[in-house]
Amino acid sequence: MTPALGKSLLRLFTVQGSYDYERMQGIGVGVAEEPLLRDLRAAANGGGGGAAYRAAVARSAHFFNAHPYLCGLAVGAAARAEHEGVPPAQVERLRAALCGPLGSLGDRLVWAGWLPLMSALALIGVALGGGWRAIIGFLALYNAGHVALRWWALRAGWAHGMGVAAALHQPVLQRAAALSGPAMALAVGAALPLAAQYLSGAFTGWSRGAVAVVAAGGFALLWWRRGKLTALRLGLALLAVAALAAGLWR
Amino acid sequence: MSLETLLLLLAWGTLVGLDLVSVPQVMIARPIVAGPVAGAILGDPWTGFALGVLFELFQYDVLPVGAARYPEYGPATVAAVSAAHAAGGGGGGGEALGIGLGALVGLVTGMMGGTSMHLVRRLNARATHAANERLEAGDARVLVRLHLAGILRDATRAALVTAFGLGLGQLARALVVGALTVRGVTLLDVAAVSAGIAAGAAGTLRLVGRGPGLRWFAAGVVGGAAVAWLR
Numbered sequence: 001m002t003p004a005l006g007k008s009l010l011r012l013f014t015v016q017g018s019y020d021y022e023r024m025q026g027i028g029v030g031v032a033e034e035p036l037l038r039d040l041r042a043a044a045n046g047g048g049g050g051a052a053y054r055a056a057v058a059r060s061a062h063f064f065n066a067h068p069y070l071c072g073l074a075v076g077a078a079a080r081a082e083h084e085g086v087p088p089a090q091v092e093r094l095r096a097a098l099c100g101p102l103g104s105l106g107d108r109l110v111w112a113g114w115l116p117l118m119s120a121l122a123l124i125g126v127a128l129g130g131g132w133r134a135i136i137g138f139l140a141l142y143n144a145g146h147v148a149l150r151w152w153a154l155r156a157g158w159a160h161g162m163g164v165a166a167a168l169h170q171p172v173l174q175r176a177a178a179l180s181g182p183a184m185a186l187a188v189g190a191a192l193p194l195a196a197q198y199l200s201g202a203f204t205g206w207s208r209g210a211v212a213v214v215a216a217g218g219f220a221l222l223w224w225r226r227g228k229l230t231a232l233r234l235g236l237a238l239l240a241v242a243a244l245a246a247g248l249w250r
Numbered sequence: 251m252s253l254e255t256l257l258l259l260l261a262w263g264t265l266v267g268l269d270l271v272s273v274p275q276v277m278i279a280r281p282i283v284a285g286p287v288a289g290a291i292l293g294d295p296w297t298g299f300a301l302g303v304l305f306e307l308f309q310y311d312v313l314p315v316g317a318a319r320y321p322e323y324g325p326a327t328v329a330a331v332s333a334a335h336a337a338g339g340g341g342g343g344g345e346a347l348g349i350g351l352g353a354l355v356g357l358v359t360g361m362m363g364g365t366s367m368h369l370v371r372r373l374n375a376r377a378t379h380a381a382n383e384r385l386e387a388g389d390a391r392v393l394v395r396l397h398l399a400g401i402l403r404d405a406t407r408a409a410l411v412t413a414f415g416l417g418l419g420q421l422a423r424a425l426v427v428g429a430l431t432v433r434g435v436t437l438l439d440v441a442a443v444s445a446g447i448a449a450g451a452a453g454t455l456r457l458v459g460r461g462p463g464l465r466w467f468a469a470g471v472v473g474g475a476a477v478a479w480l481r
Contacts, residue, residue: 013274018400020374027378027385031397034390054388061385061393068275111313112457115277122282123306124474126299128481135286143276185463188310188454189470190477195303195450197478199349199443203436210440211447218448222311226456231311231449232321235357235442239350242441246434 007035008075009154015071023063029071030061036079036158056082059091066099067106069149074098076157077164084161094162101168105177110149113180118142120187127194214238251292251336258291259332260412266324267408271314271367272401279324281305288331301330301352307446308360310453322363323356325408329415330356336423350438353445355422359415366407374400 001009015028034057041053060078064071074095081091118138125134156167200211218234262284270279278284282302289298305327312320334352377396378385384392430438458467 014272014397014401016275017272017404018374018378018397019271020371020378020400022375023378027374027393027397027400030393034393054390056388057390057393058386058388107313116310116454116457119280119282119306119309123303126282126303128477131295131299132286135283138280139277139283146276181458181463182466185454185458185466186470186473188450188458189467189472190474191470192307192447192450192454193471193474193478195307196443196447197481198303199300199446203440203443207436207440211444214440214444215447215451218444219451222448222452223455226452230321231308231445231453232357232360234448235308235353235445236361238441238445239354239357239438242350242437243354243434246430246437249433249437 004035004038005154005158008032008079009072009151011035012072012075012150012154015068023061024065025068025071026061026064029064029075030057032071033057033060033075033079036075037082040082052082055088056091059088059095062092062095064095064099066102067110069110069146070102070106070153072150072154073102073157073164073167076154076159077161078157080158080161086162090162094164098164101165105168105173109173109177109180110146113177113184114145115142117180117184117187118145120184120191123191123195124187127191127198251332255291256416259288259328259416260409262287262291263325263328263412263415264405264409266328267322267363267411268401268405270322270324272404279322281309281323281327284324284327285331288328289335292332292335294331294335297334297348297352298331300349301327301334301356304349304353304442304446305330305356305360307450308357310457311449312453313457319368320364321357321360322367322411323360325363325412325415326356326360328412329359329419332416333419333422336419337427348435350435350440350442351422351426352419353442354438355415355419358418359411362414363411366411370400370403370407373403 011032015025015032018027019025020027037053037056037060040056041050064074066074077098078091078095081094118141122134122138125137157164160167196215200208203211218238222229222231222234266279266284269275269277281304285302285305286295286298289295292298305323309323312323314320330352333355334348337348337351377399381392381396385396454467458464
């Protein structure tokens with residue numbers, strides 16, 4: 001790993017630190033890309049100022065929005081393209097073209113796959129009495145995948161430059177995306193009854209039956225009113241009703 | 251609760267809040283991690299595990315894609331554990347008495363957290379606007395400064411949300427605990443646990459959809475139920 005790639009990787013862990021609704025991750029991506037652009041400054045110094053470096057830095061901080069773990073792919077690819085003297089408009093088009101695929105792949109692979117899968121395994125571990133081992137296992141396993149993905153993305157982008165689309169068609173990535181969905185569904189499916197049993201362990205008699213009925217009703221409401229009713233609102237509403245009932249039923 | 255414990259909880263809640271979006275997204279922000287650590291700080295890990303499991307189920311309702319707005323359950327779980335512990339704590343194996351009160355405090359704090367993230371993003375946009383000219387000139391120092399200011403803003407936000415949650419927990423304990431009968435506590439607990447289970451099931455089904463994943467989900471539910479029944 002070159003020092004510049006190492007610095008860029010470290011900065012990628014903060015890529016959403018200055019997230020806003022206009023440039024989205026743009027500023028964070030610019031900060032992560034900057035170490036990879038410093039060679040341009042050195043090269044330009046021999047032949048007339050840091051204009052190329054400054055122009056590349058400015059471009060790197062423009063609008064960008066993708067999955068944070070895969071931003072490195074765009075960072076590496078755009079930096080490589082700047083080194084190869086690709087016209088600015090083409091670099092901008094590359095960044096814009098990568099937003100959608102990186103967002104979609106990362107959402108499927110991580111937010112809807114790897115993360116809920118690991119979280120479900122942690123829930124199962126805690127429910128079965130694994131305690132701290134389940135938590136430490138979750139952090140270790142999840143982050144092994146997380147850090148590997150960030151590192152792979154940066155390296156692939158830096159290696160491929162403008163041809164970075166090829167990296168996204170790697171069979172391993174495609175297979176991981178295809179497998180993570182069913183694995184997540186199986187694990188979360190198994191975690192739900194175990195978590196329910198773990199949480200309702202203290203309930204006896206009527207309260208156990210009440211949990212089953214209210215949970216089924218709550219699920220039906222969330223499903224029927226999906227997109228409108230959130231779990232947070234349902235939770236607050238149920239707690240308000242429970243507090244009212246507690247006042248009346250003494 | 252001693253001042254030292256309170257400060258430790260505040261520091262943990264701040265780290266957890268910072269982890270969710272800004273730095274470094276290693277998922278200490280997940281309730282299943284944030285809860286037990288908060289419990290350990292309080293010397294009551296079982297309450298931490300119980301609230302961690304409960305809010306992890308709520309977390310399944312959240313898919314953080316694009317610029318979506320969603321509640322923030324990390325600092326919320328820290329506040330929830332603190333409130334539940336103050337209200338009676340846990341007996342082991344998830345038998346936390348104050349789980350309902352903890353959930354109430356946590357859900358309100360989660361809502362505050364979500365709103366505060368939206369505000370910070372607007373402040374970040376304003377700061378970026380102000381620096382637009384120098385950014386377009388390729389000034390790397392301005393770029394880095396802007397980024398660091400964003401991280402600092404998020405850390406401050408996370409600290410304020412955690413402080414709000416911890417304060418709310420103390421207030422709720424003072425107002426609610428003495429006023430509730432055992433039946434009332436049980437009702438709150440039932441509401442909290444039911445909402446968590448409903449959130450987990452509905453959130454996961456939304457992710458899974460009606461495709462082949464649904465069969466895997468059903469197989470998981472059957473397997474998990476069998477293990478739960480056999481235990």
